[in-house]
Amino acid sequence: MNITIVAGARPNFMKIAPIIEAIKQKKSAGFNINFRLVHTGQHYDKNLSGTFFEELNIPLPDINLEVKSGTQAEQTAGIMVGFEEELAQNPCDLVLVVGDVTSTMACTIVSKKAGIDVAHVEAGIRSGDMRMPEEINRIVTDSLTDYFFTTSTRANENLLNLGVKPEQIFFVGNVMIDTLRKNEHRLKQPEVWQTLNLKPKNYLVITLHRPSNVDEENQLKSLITQIVTLGKDLPIIFPVHPRTKKLLEGLSLNFKNLHYTNPLGYLEFNYLVKYALGVLTDSGGITEETTVMNVPCITLRENTERPETCEIGTNILVGSDSKKIEAAFKNLLANNWKAGKIPELWDGQAATRITDHLTEIYEL
Template identity: 60%
Template structure:
């Protein structure tokens, strides 16, 4: 059996790493399964992708399509063209896509146009917000995929509502947590931790990258000023996304805001694990904080991961400054809810995925 694995951006690498490890494990035991790793190049600089390959022990991709840069439409078009050529030259029995980035959608379209089966890992999640590019990517990918690996029971219900059959849907858990649990013992302090003499539970972590939060420079600056003010003297470490950095004047920033470059997986999660709490607009980080039992405030109006609110450590505040102030006070005073554990987020998701694939295609 030949599988083409697609990765294009940082969240993809975290999800693809344990799947590669499991394929290698079952292949060593005699299973007739081979993979080809395609990097679309959506995140194309070393800070945004190369370090993740090293941290997560992912082998070098068989090919890099070099489809970085440009608008959403330009990038989609580049990937469609390049991946079509790749798949014609290297046919597969199954194309496996993960997550909800542009690469996920574009490669699933290309595969289906070439009559190749598509499996979507992290299928069925929905925010209900059509202003999010990721929501469009999810809807398109799920509309044409053949097999769906879900992180929650709710995701499966979402797929049933759009006409998918129960036989196509496999509730397997969250593959990101496989990676988190596997590499937890290897987390390491980033330079910024020692440079600023940070100490356990005595600082906050902030990430912002979504257009609704960072594309308007004045609004971004007001939000940063407000967050820093509410944190009092607590340092706030802000690994800055390239998109965010383009909008932010780095002069005259609040004294307790520590700007740093994007961090590798092991360094970033060390920072999270030892923090008092996290403020973010990233969905993936809310999953990791829930498993690490770290308080998390999501600076969005909605989430495609409601289980992190119901069972995890996440809360939504949107753009409500009073709500943000309230939850920051709870965070700073150690009055936060405890994670209750989330079903099948146990480090064994990749095993369940490959078992389904081998049973479907090989047995």
């Protein structure tokens, strides 16, 4: 059996690392299973993708389509053209896509038009917000997928409500947590730890990249100003996404406790998260990691495709509501945060379950 694994953006690399390792273990056990890794080049900055191959022990991709940036349509088209040629030259039995980035959707469409089965890892999650490009990617991908590997029973229900057959759905857990569990002992201090003399539970981490937060200058300035003010004298560490950096340069946000850094590698970033008093983010994946590491998380979005991080975990939604943000800070600084638990099957074994199912499906 030949599997083509697609990765294109930073979140993808965290998800494919344990899957590749599980496939290698199956092959070592005598199963006829092989993989080819395709990097679409959707994220092409070394800080956003390159370091992940080294840190997470991911083999270098067999090919990089080097699509890079552009409008949604330009990037989608570029990925589709490149991936169509890739499949023509390197046929496979199954294309495995992960997450909800543009590469996920584009490669799914190409695969199905080529008559190739598709497996979607992290299938069935929904925010209900059609303003998010990722939501469109999820809907299109799941409308074409053959095998659905899910992170939660809620995702299973979403798929069943769409008419997906139960035998196509496999509740396996969360591969992002596989990666976290395997690497938690390897987390390392970033340079900013020593530079600012940071102490555990005495600083905050913030990440922002959603268009709703960063594309309008006044909204971004107002949001950061409120966070810095409510944080009082706590250092606030802000690893800046390239799209956000361009906006920040013109806003003159000069606060003594706000510290920008370049994007950090996986091991350094999660070290900061693990020892932070709290995290403010608009990223879905980070809410999963904070839940597992029992770190308070304030999500600066109106909705989430990962409701279990709010219902079970350490996450709360505040959107851009200043009163909700203020209330969240009050609880955080008073050490009065809700107690979180780890969702079902977020145990570090999701990738093993995925490869177990694949060997059964294809009777290897």
